[in-house]
Amino acid sequence: MSLSVTLRDVALKYGSEAALTGIDLDLEAGKIYGLLGRNGAGKTSLLSLVAAFRKPTSGQVLVGGESVWENAPVVSRVALIREGGDFDDTETVKATIESGSIRPSFDAEYAYKLADRFEVPLKKRVSALSRGKRSVLAAVCGLAARADLTMFDEVHLGMDAPTRDAFYKELLAEYMDRPHTVVLSTHLIDEVANYLEEVVIVDRGRILRHADVESFQGMGATLTGPAAAVDALGLDALAEQRLGGTKSITVADALDAETRSRAAAAGIEIGPVGLQDLFIHLTAPHPSPHPHPEPERAAPSQLRKDRNGA
The missing domain is CATH 3.40.50.300 (P-loop containing nucleotide triphosphate hydrolases)
Incomplete structure (x- = not known):
């Protein structure tokens, strides 16, 4: 039991x-x-x-x-x-x-x-x-x-x-x-x-x-495209990277249909966020307000398909 x-x-x-x-x-x-x-x-x-x-x-x-x-x-x-x-x-x-x-x-x-x-x-x-x-x-x-x-x-x-x-x-x-x-x-x-x-x-x-x-698998997304177009979406990013005029951001929430449509029209590529990457972004240590860094405060189900014989 x-x-x-x-x-x-x-x-x-x-x-x-x-x-x-x-x-x-x-x-x-x-x-x-x-x-x-x-x-x-x-x-x-x-x-x-x-x-x-x-x-x-x-x-x-x-x-x-x-x-x-x-x-x-x-x-x-x-x-x-x-x-x-x-x-x-x-x-x-x-x-x-x-x-x-x-x-x-x-x-x-x-x-x-x-x-x-x-x-x-x-x-x-x-x-x-x-x-x-x-x-x-x-x-x-x-x-x-x-x-x-x-x-x-x-x-x-x-x-x-x-x-x-x-x-x-x-x-x-x-x-x-x-x-x-x-x-x-x-x-x-x-x-x-x-x-x-x-x-x-x-x-x-x-x-x-x-x-x-x-x-979790549908929770986040990565968006990559022209920096100005990505910024125009107004999304709250967990993390971002920029190379020249291209910008990539990671968001923790699922994108609604309107946001996906706007992103596609602006030439922005949308990709998934793996569970491990999502975990890393969600639990990243907050920047320390002190001049010297403090020690880090550390910090599919395929199974269900198998069990049901799918």
Whole structure:
């Protein structure tokens, strides 16, 4: 059974510093979500609240319609897999997999199968694994948890490209075999875009955008043409480039029929904006008012077509 997620006016503070503010979010059960945000935007903090690793400073965090904090029956159905895994480094890989059996739904046989497929040596201690193999072990344990809500927080870091591709395909196969709710927190947006059904963008501790992938794909546009003609459209640009008399701008909103007609008449070319480019433009750091730059505050669904047999 899949689990839904609901956050209402949620805030989280670390001491006097706000990590999350005014978070309202609804994730329906049984979908694969992408959680996007720059470093430090609040992604890990948000996932920690949903997994009951932390208690919100204020607001409600509900999983499956119930408060998740100190709710063991619900928490047992949730898995949050963080980068590198939360392992005892002194244990062997085999012992680590065996310890996963404390989860009621953990499938050790499946975990061993995945460990063999991804060539994770069972006899090695976790401390002796490379960063990539440790990431793979974390992914293996997350998949084998067979949780009703599974969240992967940058678990791909350290994996090489072929391994990441194999992980995404295995995640999709497991999801198709056993529909549940999945959240992928990642920076590698182009790699996972085709696996996602909805995308949530977190920026500076707030929800910036939440929409299905199709909406994001139609959300923005690039317009390239004579600079004066582009300026005459009067559009609010997220970013712009100019070369001689030619100007290119990126806008975040869909263009209406009148704007498209005016652009075409003026010889302006209109192109799409990829999800990753749109994310970059939407979350670009604001210029600092200080004379010296401050550290960056970091910060298709083809899946639905496949599932419906289209």
